[in-house]
Amino acid sequence: MIAGRLVSWAAAQHGDRPSLVFRDQTYTHLEVEARSNRFAQALLALDLSPGERFAVLLDNSVESLDSLFGAEKSALTYVALNARHTLAEHLDILEDAEASAVLVGPQFAAQATAFVAAAGMRLPRLRHVLGLGVSAPGVQDFQSVAATSSEQAPAIEIGPDHLMRIAYTSGTTGRPKGVAYSLERWQARLTNHFLAMEYGLSVDDAMLHVGPLTHAAGVYLFPCFLRGARNVIQDRFDPASLLATIERERITHLMLVPTMMLRLVEAIEGGARSDWSSLKRIHYGTAPTPVGLIRRAQAIFGPILRQQYGMTEAVQPLTVLYPHEHVGDSDTGADEAIGSCGKPTANVRIVLRGAAGQQVPNGEVGEITIAHEGIGKVDFWRRPDLLAESVRDGWYHTGDLGRFDRHGFLHIVGRCKDMIISGGFNVYAREVEDALDAHPAVAESAVLGLPDSEWGEAVAAVVVLRMGMNASAEALMAHCTERIAGYKKPRHIVFADALPRNLAGKVQKTGLRERFLAGTQAG
Numbered sequence: 001m002i003a004g005r006l007v008s009w010a011a012a013q014h015g016d017r018p019s020l021v022f023r024d025q026t027y028t029h030l031e032v033e034a035r036s037n038r039f040a041q042a043l044l045a046l047d048l049s050p051g052e053r054f055a056v057l058l059d060n061s062v063e064s065l066d067s068l069f070g071a072e073k074s075a076l077t078y079v080a081l082n083a084r085h086t087l088a089e090h091l092d093i094l095e096d097a098e099a100s101a102v103l104v105g106p107q108f109a110a111q112a113t114a115f116v117a118a119a120g121m122r123l124p125r126l127r128h129v130l131g132l133g134v135s136a137p138g139v140q141d142f143q144s145v146a147a148t149s150s151e152q153a154p155a156i157e158i159g160p161d162h163l164m165r166i167a168y169t170s171g172t173t174g175r176p177k178g179v180a181y182s183l184e185r186w187q188a189r190l191t192n193h194f195l196a197m198e199y200g201l202s203v204d205d206a207m208l209h210v211g212p213l214t215h216a217a218g219v220y221l222f223p224c225f226l227r228g229a230r231n232v233i234q235d236r237f238d239p240a241s242l243l244a245t246i247e248r249e250r251i252t253h254l255m256l257v258p259t260m261m262l263r264l265v266e267a268i269e270g271g272a273r274s275d276w277s278s279l280k281r282i283h284y285g286t287a288p289t290p291v292g293l294i295r296r297a298q299a300i301f302g303p304i305l306r307q308q309y310g311m312t313e314a315v316q317p318l319t320v321l322y323p324h325e326h327v328g329d330s331d332t333g334a335d336e337a338i339g340s341c342g343k344p345t346a347n348v349r350i351v352l353r354g355a356a357g358q359q360v361p362n363g364e365v366g367e368i369t370i371a372h373e374g375i376g377k378v379d380f381w382r383r384p385d386l387l388a389e390s391v392r393d394g395w396y397h398t399g400d401l402g403r404f405d406r407h408g409f410l411h412i413v414g415r416c417k418d419m420i421i422s423g424g425f426n427v428y429a430r431e432v433e434d435a436l437d438a439h440p441a442v443a444e445s446a447v448l449g450l451p452d453s454e455w456g457e458a459v460a461a462v463v464v465l466r467m468g469m470n471a472s473a474e475a476l477m478a479h480c481t482e483r484i485a486g487y488k489k490p491r492h493i494v495f496a497d498a499l500p501r502n503l504a505g506k507v508q509k510t511g512l513r514e515r516f517l518a519g520t521q522a523g
Contacts, residue, residue, distance in 0.1 A: 021231070021233065078166075089484070097178060339411060442466065447459060447460070
């Protein structure tokens with residue numbers, strides 16, 4: 001069952017019951033269905049063909065869900081643009097996806113103007129730049145068109161190989177990496193999520209969404225439609241506002257990345273008060289979470305924490321650490337369930353492999369490889385090189401390193417690939433290095449992740465300047481801000497005369513990490 005069909009089914013099942021809450025407005029299941037149908041009909045009126053790419057640049061909002069459901073009902077391929085990315089990154093993705101249309105919200109008028117300028121040139125397939133509350137030359141007023149379109153659901157049938165969506169992640173080379181989801185793969189992803197739901201949802205429950213719905217948290221929308229629970233959406237994270245919403249809407253389920261969890265815990269420890277007694281589950285994941293933070297959250301909210309481990313390329317979740325498994329007494333949780341990301345879900349197999357591809361025994365570290373229904377159909381948009389590199393003999397090689405303890409809990413210990421997870425977002429070192437190296441004073445750079453109590457990991461960089469040239473750490477950070485999203489820019493920069501390399505010429509980052517941890521970071 002795809003999202004658009006699920007919305008229609010929920011409308012038939014739950015009718016006038018509340019479905020969606022955004023700010024001060026509540027929408028019933030029937031109203032959500034009608035909005036998505038109007039949106040789909042408006043897209044079809046643009047003479048877009050099934051499978052053409054439809055990109056969306058919106059913050060969390062009712063319209064962000066209209067666009068998702070409307071795209072699926074009109075058989076377009078949905079491409080979400082991360083609102084935190086820069087214009088350069090948006091243009092890269094639109095170019096790579098060969099987007100035919102892009103929808104832009106009112107806070108992104110400057111991007112809309114740039115998209116219009118690029119249409120027919122850098123973006124030769126872009127025929128429609130659509131605006132919601134955007135008034136600019138070349139931008140089509142989509143809001144009024146959608147508001148007056150038919151509420152009849154489009155009569156379009158799609159097959160299992162239909163390209164539902166392309167989900168972009170940052171590539172290690174800086175080139176966009178789009179994970180392509182066919183209908184069959186998307187259904188497998190949702191099915192696995194439903195299978196892992198040990199928590200009961202009913203029409204009396206409410207799920208609060210504070211993370212970007214284009215990110216991992218978006219998958220939590222669908223169980224609510226299935227069970228008739230309310231989806232409550234916020235467009236920004238703020239501890240005080242979140243606590244007020246929990247009390248006002250009697251929120252039962254909440255999804256947080258570790259940075260949000262930290263700020264919420266700190267606010268409550270600092271004296272913030274609210275009635276959160278309605279909470280049944282706090283779901284968390286997307287980045288490493290310190291055991292100390294987990295325990296602080298448990299002390300406040302009780303045994304209701306639930307952790308998931310997953311990735312864009314595979315089904316969600318791969319593993320779950322259930323509330324009753326959040327146990328352990330050590331500071332690090334190294335050999336206890338609380339320090340793990342749980343056990344594989346029912347539809348997932350995980351094998352840890354050594355450098356030669358052999359399975360390693362419990363207790364030893366290996367690369368996490370996974371197999372599940374549909375894993376052999378993993379696809380990357382226009383990137384056959386990535387497919388050949390990552391899927392071998394029916395197993396997907398994640399690039400993550402982990403070990404199983406004696407009880408079967410999986411502990412993530414690092415990554416094969418040079419990736420940093422900061423505030424729940426993936427940051428690839430090469431992408432940051434490319435941004436730094438573009439500065440005229442920089443000869444070369446090396447980027448790595450450091451443990452950080454707030455962000456999980458902080459981006460750090462060692463920079464070698466060109467002979468006779470100067471640049472401050474602040475200037476380099478500002479330079480990066482113009483080229484990559486804010487969460488990707490280095491938070492710490494030190495300067496060196498040269499980068500340490502091995503005999504093969506590869507930079508040895510272990511020594512650089514030790515230097516930072518010894519207290520030499522600056523910037």
